[in-house]
Amino acid sequence: MVLALIGLLLATLYFPRQSARVSRSNFPAPVRVTRPPVGTVSSTSTVVDSVLHPLALHSKPGGPVVGNLSARTGFGSPRVVPVVSAVSGWLGVISPALHNGQIGWITVHGATLEQIPYSIRIETRSHRLTVFQNGHIVRTMPTGVGQPAAQTPPGRFAVTDKLNFHPLSLAYGCCALALSAHQPHLLPGWTGGDLVAIHSTPDLSSIGKSVSHGCVRVSTPQGRWLVDHIPLGTIVTVRNR
Secondary structure, eight states: OHHHHHTTEEEOSOOTTSOTTSOTTTSOOOEEESSOOOEEOOTTSEEEEEOOSOEEEESSTTOOEEEEEOSBOTTSOBOEEEEEEEETTEEEEOOTTSOTTOOEEEEOTTOOEEEEOEEEEEETTTTEEEEEETTEEEEEEEOBEEOGGGOOOOEEEEEEEEEEEEEEETTTEEEEEEEEEEOSSOOTTOOSOSEEEEEEOSOGGGTTSEEESSOEEEOHHHHHHHHHHOOTTOEEEEEOO
């Protein structure tokens, strides 16, 4: 599948959504996908679709509408969704408009497809985040994760937004990668909503522990690196290992 997909790719200019602070020499550009992949997409990289106009999300190809995709997220970012499956005329995508683990289907008409070489894996028991580039480890970092009553939800998610906080946030530090994941076990009194993020923290004592409301915590330098280098749409897999 990977070889077949590579055969469909053409090199293009540097991914325009990347931060200007990213080193182009160290982090290669995405490439255009000339037509949708068929079947299940490899997890070593991410095929993404830039949503340029509102789209209906269907429960299955040609099935009932279960949600909608706008061209911008609630934080104002360009809407970029990972493509995790495809059949003739349809793309299966991950979206925060859906429940954890649910795939929505959009029509392939007008899709703007690119392939980015990154993916992220989070292992909650070992409190570790690993960044892959074309299937090879390029960075690992210790993390804080959800406490037993509000565990970081396992599954396959997507980066929806890259957020910077000015001034620094007491809760979220310098920055965050918002994810499509939802926290199904909100604690009493929590008012921060149910969306999960990877964010920096000024409380380094929480790194390596299970203490959050479900978000994944990293140090400020690691959080800055992630926001500067990880593109929108990158697939994030959370495992209880």
